[in-house]
Amino acid sequence: MNKNISSLYKIAQKETRKIIGLMSGTSLDGLDIALCAISGAGENTAVKILEFETINYTEDIKTEIRKVFAQKTIDFQHLGLLNEWIGLLHAGMVNDCLKKWNIPAHEVDLIASHGQTVLHAPKFLHQQEKFPNATLQIGDGDHIAVKTGIITLSDFRQKHVAAGGEGAPLAVYGDYLLFSKKGENRIMLNMGGIANFTYLPASLNAEEVFVTDTGTANTLIDIFTKQYFPEKSYDKDAEIAQSGTVNQTLLSELKNDAFFRKSFPKTIGQELFNKGFVDSALSKTNLENISAPDLLATLTRLSAETIAEAIQFVVKNTGAPITDFKVYISGGGTNNPLLVKWLKELLPCEFQKSDDLGILSDAKEAVLFAVLANETVAGGDYNFGTNKGIPSVTMGKISFPN
Ligand SMILES: Nc1ncnc2c1ncn2[C@@H]1O[C@H](COP(=O)(O)OP(=O)(O)OP(=O)(O)O)[C@@H](O)[C@H]1O
Numbered sequence: 001m002n003k004n005i006s007s008l009y010k011i012a013q014k015e016t017r018k019i020i021g022l023m024s025g026t027s028l029d030g031l032d033i034a035l036c037a038i039s040g041a042g043e044n045t046a047v048k049i050l051e052f053e054t055i056n057y058t059e060d061i062k063t064e065i066r067k068v069f070a071q072k073t074i075d076f077q078h079l080g081l082l083n084e085w086i087g088l089l090h091a092g093m094v095n096d097c098l099k100k101w102n103i104p105a106h107e108v109d110l111i112a113s114h115g116q117t118v119l120h121a122p123k124f125l126h127q128q129e130k131f132p133n134a135t136l137q138i139g140d141g142d143h144i145a146v147k148t149g150i151i152t153l154s155d156f157r158q159k160h161v162a163a164g165g166e167g168a169p170l171a172v173y174g175d176y177l178l179f180s181k182k183g184e185n186r187i188m189l190n191m192g193g194i195a196n197f198t199y200l201p202a203s204l205n206a207e208e209v210f211v212t213d214t215g216t217a218n219t220l221i222d223i224f225t226k227q228y229f230p231e232k233s234y235d236k237d238a239e240i241a242q243s244g245t246v247n248q249t250l251l252s253e254l255k256n257d258a259f260f261r262k263s264f265p266k267t268i269g270q271e272l273f274n275k276g277f278v279d280s281a282l283s284k285t286n287l288e289n290i291s292a293p294d295l296l297a298t299l300t301r302l303s304a305e306t307i308a309e310a311i312q313f314v315v316k317n318t319g320a321p322i323t324d325f326k327v328y329i330s331g332g333g334t335n336n337p338l339l340v341k342w343l344k345e346l347l348p349c350e351f352q353k354s355d356d357l358g359i360l361s362d363a364k365e366a367v368l369f370a371v372l373a374n375e376t377v378a379g380g381d382y383n384f385g386t387n388k389g390i391p392s393v394t395m396g397k398i399s400f401p402n
């Protein structure tokens, strides 16, 4: 037997696996690295975060990624170069962390690498009949495996697309396995660049689980903070938005986009929610001279209302009152006090942080990819039924170090 297959076989049989989850989200702020001890699989999965670190992207890395990220026209060679470079960069970041944590690579069983999303184009966005849903994450897993010496699973979203999904959101699998609780209707809401949530029914019935993106969370706020205040990369603690007033005319125009009228579930990225999206609404409403605080207040309100309306839709479908639900928030948006305040006003139910469930909010997405890798190697026994865009498949391509 090939020795790599034999190692993988042994890893699959272990009671506890050490898996590093890597997540670099659409905000391009950096790489989240979570070293997890994962025992069991499926509904018996238990995770302990042993170490966690976010390695911030340098301005150089952000600039290089922005050249291709969600762009319609790019330098094709640059995409190819980036695919290799990001793989090497991520591998280097993992090696640096292992050194800092004093953990030899041979003690780590697997790496689960999300890669850097550079394109997310579901069919309703590209509208080209003959082409399927498309999504593209770069930073090749082979580089990570070779440079770290650790078996690496990567490129998780392609199997989801191949099995009929849009390639996202994938958080649902880990959310279901780690956070479902009998007798409690849970909403796991993540507010990164884009917002998404998983509904976990009190019944634990996998076929009732639901997941969707809701639209922008921080993406538009970040873009326009940078435009008005080039030295800032986001509206820290909503300081600017809090001093502004929501412009209802602009808000209605922004919410009038076809994405918000499209039925759930749905997924999206910066291919839609970009500077042009807001500029076009400003131009249609003759509000090009709106002040920065008013614009940021309006964009923050857009995130709050569209997240709340998506959750209300799911709640309504269950027939249970909203007060029967608990919302667990994670992602950078949890640190935006205005966004959270408005969400709480719009959704009269209990709010907690995902930290309260034992998983550090900032680490949650990286952990969820470690759980996906754990399922591919040692589990995969879940059935979400036939609808709702949650294919019951395992995901991730396996790269061996040698
Ligand atoms: N103190 C804060 N005040 C306001 N906003 C904040 C604060 N801290 C973080 N954020 C927001 O959170 C964003 C980063 O969130 P996160 O790291 O969850 O995104 P991501 O994982 O890259 O995105 P996605 O999940 O969509 O891929 C920042 O760009 C910023 O807008």
Ligand SMILES: CC(=O)N[C@H]1[C@@H]2OC[C@@H](O2)[C@@H](O)[C@@H]1O[C@H](C)C(=O)O
Binding pocket: 025, 026, 117, 119, 120, 135, 167, 168, 169, 170, 171, 172, 192, 193, 194, 195, 196, 213, 267, 268, 269, 365
């Ligand atoms: C294509 C892509 O990278 N999508 C991200 C993005 O960030 C949030 C939202 O849009 C979500 O659908 C997804 O990430 C999370 C981790 C997911 O798949 O669940």
